Amino acid sequence: MPQQALTEAVFYILLSLIEPLHGYGIIQNVGELSGGRIKLAPGTLYGALNSLVDKGWIDALPENPESRKKEYVITGAGKAVLKDEIDRLAELVDNGRKILGEGLI
Amino acid sequence: MRKTEHKLFWLWELPKEEAWINDMASHGYGLVDVGRIRYEFEDIEPGKFRYKSLFLKGSYTSEKIRDFIRFMEDMGIMNVGHVSYPGRTCVYFRYENTGEELEVFSDLDSKIEYEKTMSSYLVFAGILNLFAWIYNTAVFIMNCIHGHPTFISFLCIINLGLAIAMAIALVRINRKIKKLTQEREIHE
Numbered sequence: 487m488p489q490q491a492l493t494e495a496v497f498y499i500l501l502s503l504i505e506p507l508h509g510y511g512i513i514q515n516v517g518e519l520s521g522g523r524i525k526l527a528p529g530t531l532y533g534a535l536n537s538l539v540d541k542g543w544i545d546a547l548p549e550n551p552e553s554r555k556k557e558y559v560i561t562g563a564g565k566a567v568l569k570d571e572i573d574r575l576a577e578l579v580d581n582g583r584k585i586l587g588e589g590l591i
Numbered sequence: 592m593r594k595t596e597h598k599l600f601w602l603w604e605l606p607k608e609e610a611w612i613n614d615m616a617s618h619g620y621g622l623v624d625v626g627r628i629r630y631e632f633e634d635i636e637p638g639k640f641r642y643k644s645l646f647l648k649g650s651y652t653s654e655k656i657r658d659f660i661r662f663m664e665d666m667g668i669m670n671v672g673h674v675s676y677p678g679r680t681c682v683y684f685r686y687e688n689t690g691e692e693l694e695v696f697s698d699l700d701s702k703i704e705y706e707k708t709m710s711s712y713l714v715f716a717g718i719l720n721l722f723a724w725i726y727n728t729a730v731f732i733m734n735c736i737h738g739h740p741t742f743i744s745f746l747c748i749i750n751l752g753l754a755i756a757m758a759i760a761l762v763r764i765n766r767k768i769k770k771l772t773q774e775r776e777i778h779e
Contacts, residue, residue: 493779495698510666527697529645529705532662555665 492571495526499534500560500568503544508555509535543567594620594632603713603760605644605681612642612683625672625683641688642671644681645695646709651680668693679712699775703768710764717757724750 492500495516502515512535513526535558538544543564547557560568596615600608612622612630621635622642649655651673660670663684674681686693696702727746734743 493698493700495779508665509662513666525694525697527694527701528663528666528668529695530697530701532659533701533704554661556662 491574492567493534494520494524495530496534496538497568497571498524498526499531499538500543500564503558503560503564506547506557506559508557510555512558538564592634593623596630596632597628598630599628601756601760602646602676602681602716603709603757603764605646605709609642609644612644616640616642616688622671622683622685625674627674631672638688640685641693643668643684643686643693643695645684645705646679646681646712648679648708650678651675651682656680656682676712678715679708698779699771700779703771703775706764706768706771710761710768713757713761713764717754717761720750720753720757724754 498516498519499512501519502512507515509528509531512531513528516524516526535544535546539546539558541563542561544558544560547559549556598611600611615622615630615632616635617638619635619637620632621640622630623633624631647656647659651657660682664670668684668686670682671685672683684693696705724747727743727750731743731747
C-alpha cells in the first residue's frame with residue numbers, strides 16, 4: 487500500500503529528530519525550519535510524539551538524570567517513512583511544475 | 592497575600608471561567624489552587640502570567656495525565672491545580688504572559704479530538720441527568736397522587752434547566768466540531 491501523506495507537523499517533527507531533542511527543542515526547531523510559519527502547539531506535539539513512539543518511528547530516550555526533560559530520536563523505520571514522504575512531495579512538485587510550467591510558479 | 596473566591600461555573604463554561612481567571616491575573620491575583628467552586632489566588636505582578644484550563648480524559652493520578660503535565664511543565668507551562676470529574680480531569684496551567692494566548696492544539700485533528708472530549712462527556716452527563724429527571728418526576732407524581740407534593744418538584748425543574756443548558760452547550764460544541772471537520776476535508 488502506498489504510504490499515506492504525513493501531516494506537516496509530523497514531517498517536521500521527524501526531520502527535527504535526526505538528532506535527539508526534547509519537546510521544547512522540537513517546537514523551536516520546527517519554527518526555525520519553517521521560517522516561523524509553523525507554530526507547533528504543545529498539546530498537538532504531545533499527541534504526535536506518543537503516536538510516533540507507538541508506531542516505532544521515533545524512540546523516547548532513557549531519561550537523563552541531569553535534565554528531567556524527555557528526549558526523542560528518529561528510528562530506522564522513521565527515516566524510511568521520511569524518505570518515502572520526500573519522494574511523494576517531490577512527485578507533487580514535479581507534476582505541478584510540468585503541468586503549470588516553470589514560468590507560472 | 593492569599594485571597595479566596597467562590598464562584599460557580601458550569602462545566603461547559605470553561606472558556607468563561609478561564610477568561611475570569613485571566614482577568615484576575617491582570618489585576619494582580621494569580622491562581623494557585625482550585626476546587627469545584629473555590630479559587631485561591633496569590634498576589635502576583637499584574638499581567639505577569641496567563642492561565643489555561645484543559646478538560647482531559649483520565650484521572651489526575653493516571654500515568655497519561657501525569658505524563659502530559661510533566662511534558663507541559665518541561666516547556667514552562669506549570670500546573671497550578673485541577674478538578675476531578677468521573678473519567679475526566681480539568682487541569683489548570685499557568686504560563687508567562689508574552690502577549691499571545693497559548694494555543695495548546697495547533698492542528699485540526701487534535702482540535703477536533705479535544706472538542707470531542709467535552710462533547711462526549713456532556714452526552715454522558717446528559718443521560719445521567721435524564722435518568723435523574725425521570726426518577727424525580729416519577730417520585731413527584733407519586734407524591735401528588737398521595738397528596739404530599741414535596742420539594743422534589745424543584746429537583747425536576749433543576750433537571751430540566753440542566754438539560755436545556757447542556758443541550759445548548761452540546762449544540763455549540765458540535766457546531767464547532769462540524770466546522771473543524773469541514774475544514775479538515777480541505778486542509779490539515
